């Protein structure tokens with residue numbers, strides 16, 4: 001059976017629940033008394049925030065930092081997300097020469113531990129994205145290519161037309177698929193920082209069929225009210241992620257995390273006049 005494409009699954013959930021929020025889950029050991037407390041809290045935040053989330057985005061670094069135990073937590077978290085019907089974006093920012101990229105794609109988009117989607121780093125060249133795109137397209141998954149990251153230092157390397165070049169590659173890689181399938185969104189998405197609100201219209205226009213992942217809401221200072229230009233006219237086509245601003249909204253209070261997620265959801269909907 002052909003798997004339902006990631007963008008379609010995410011869009012359906014987004015429209016059904018009325019949310020454009022991506023729940024970031026980046027558990028920090030120094031916030032907890034024990035590893036068990038970290039695990040219990042992270043899974044509880046997932047549960048409590050799921051009704052307000054279109055998808056979930058665990059960032060590998062925080063799980064890798066906890067060793068094999070952390071990778072098991074990541075796997076358990078993904079299993080819990082699946083049971084809640086939450087599409088999973090693994091934020092691994094993988095990228096390497098083609099043959100190694102193929103191994104990454106096997107691991108994170110096809111294997112037993114796979115998520116639904118993976119963030120990928122295009123620095124090694126357009127051809128190194130192909131194994132990720134092929135794996136995503138074959139499995140109903142997606143890739144999110146780093147186009148314009150949210151951090152202030154991104155300009156060091158991403159300025160001088162580099163982000164524009166990457167955006168062209170993203171648009172090209174997704175083009176055949178949308179022509180073939182007739183769907184509006186391809187499986188080749190892009191990461192564009194929510195911290196660049198004045199550029200969002202430009203990136204939206206440059207990649208008309210890309211699902212955009214916008215990190216930076218909350219802790220990095222981005223405001224939901226400034227992000228409407230990232231979306232397609234019907235209010236689909238983008239999700240906005242917040243991690244610390246939800247998981248640690250008020251100490252380790254799970255209810256406060258749920259309230260923060262709800263409030264981000266409402267602010268994004270208000271920005272879109274929904």
Ligand SMILES: O=c1ccn([C@@H]2O[C@H](COP(=O)(O)O)[C@@H](O)[C@H]2O)c(=O)[nH]1
Nearest residue numbers: 059149150193215219220242243244245
């Ligand atoms: O450009 C990027 C790409 C990825 N990220 C990741 O998103 C979250 C942001 O966390 P907050 O706590 O909401 O600031 C984190 O996992 C980053 O690695 C990003 O911030 N910017």
